[in-house]
Amino acid sequence: MTSVAAPPATRRLPGDLAIWFFILAEMLAFAVFFATYAFARAKNVEMFNLYQHTLDRNLGGLNTLLLITGSWFVVLAVQAAHRDDTPAISRNILLGWLCGAGFLIVKVIEYAEKFGAGISLSTNTFYMFYISLTFFHFMHVILGMVILTVLWFQSRQGMYGSHGANGLESGAAYWHMVDLLWIVLFPLVYVMR
Amino acid sequence: MITALKNPANRAWLVLIVATAITWYLGEVGAAGTGAIVAMLLIAFVKGRLVILDFMELREAPKMWRILLEGWLILVSSLILLAYWISLK
Numbered sequence: 001m002t003s004v005a006a007p008p009a010t011r012r013l014p015g016d017l018a019i020w021f022f023i024l025a026e027m028l029a030f031a032v033f034f035a036t037y038a039f040a041r042a043k044n045v046e047m048f049n050l051y052q053h054t055l056d057r058n059l060g061g062l063n064t065l066l067l068i069t070g071s072w073f074v075v076l077a078v079q080a081a082h083r084d085d086t087p088a089i090s091r092n093i094l095l096g097w098l099c100g101a102g103f104l105i106v107k108v109i110e111y112a113e114k115f116g117a118g119i120s121l122s123t124n125t126f127y128m129f130y131i132s133l134t135f136f137h138f139m140h141v142i143l144g145m146v147i148l149t150v151l152w153f154q155s156r157q158g159m160y161g162s163h164g165a166n167g168l169e170s171g172a173a174y175w176h177m178v179d180l181l182w183i184v185l186f187p188l189v190y191v192m193r
Numbered sequence: 194m195i196t197a198l199k200n201p202a203n204r205a206w207l208v209l210i211v212a213t214a215i216t217w218y219l220g221e222v223g224a225a226g227t228g229a230i231v232a233m234l235l236i237a238f239v240k241g242r243l244v245i246l247d248f249m250e251l252r253e254a255p256k257m258w259r260i261l262l263e264g265w266l267i268l269v270s271s272l273i274l275l276a277y278w279i280s281l282k
Contacts (some may be wrong), residue, residue, distance in 0.1 A: 012255075013251075014249070014250050015252045024262075024265075031265060031272070035273070039279075040278070041276065041280060046281045049225075049270065061213060061214075064213045068217075072203075072206040073207075073247050078250070110207060112224070169250075172249075176244055179248070180245065183209075183240045184241065184269055188237075191233060
């Protein structure tokens with residue numbers, strides 16, 4: 001068993017079919033959210049541009065790097081399962097989890113700074129979107145980390161290998177979705193003007 | 194180094210990091226307007242596609258799922274582009 005691409009005849013969906021429907025539903029919810037933000041901004045460009053300047057782009061960028069790297073570690077965990085490198089599975093899941101924890105810490109620092117300045121959902125439309133969009137995503141990072149925790153315990157018990165890695169692949173797919181959503185959210189809310 | 198780059202996930206990670214740095218840099222220099230918006234959406238599209246194909250490993254998955262997720266990326270980018278285009282008028 002190698003990680004070389006399978007021929008088209010054996011096209012397969014990683015993980016369980018159900019998780020992909022769940023991922024698709026989540027992505028559609030975020031699509032509505034992203035579009036609502038963009039169209040609300042179109043009606044109030046000056047205000048959105050003004051308050052976007054108060055966001056910490058460095059922290060937003062750092063968080064993008066953390067989620068991308070966290071996603072990458074989890075791909076390495078799946079690849080390790082396919083070649084039966086058991087220690088590498090749990091090690092990479094743990095590294096991915098730590099990246100997620102780093103994301104949460106950075107986000108809390110960012111929120112503390114904003115909330116400390118007296119900013120809330122009702123401050124204005126821009127902050128209403130900034131807080132609700134990033135917080136909705138924040139909750140997904142937490143769920144992703146809960147899933148990674150379960151996968152870590154399972155991998156320590158030798159549940160995943162070339163004999164099967166469906167559960168691991170399903171959890172990994174969800175974790176990558178969290179990354180994918182942030183890849184759109186970061187430029188949209190923090191940078192585009 | 195060369196061996197490491199044979200793994201598509203490693204290549205994707207490298208491109209994703211560089212692309213993130215570019216978006217951050219565009220923010221630093223205060224890039225704004227049509228050109229900047231199109232550039233940032235293109236970068237986000239390339240990044241999203243790498244996550245879908247090389248992280249979610251949908252490159253070798255049944256076509257329907259690839260189309261659904263890549264279609265989501267096209268839909269979201271188009272809607273954002275449309276909204277920004279309206280705002281520029």
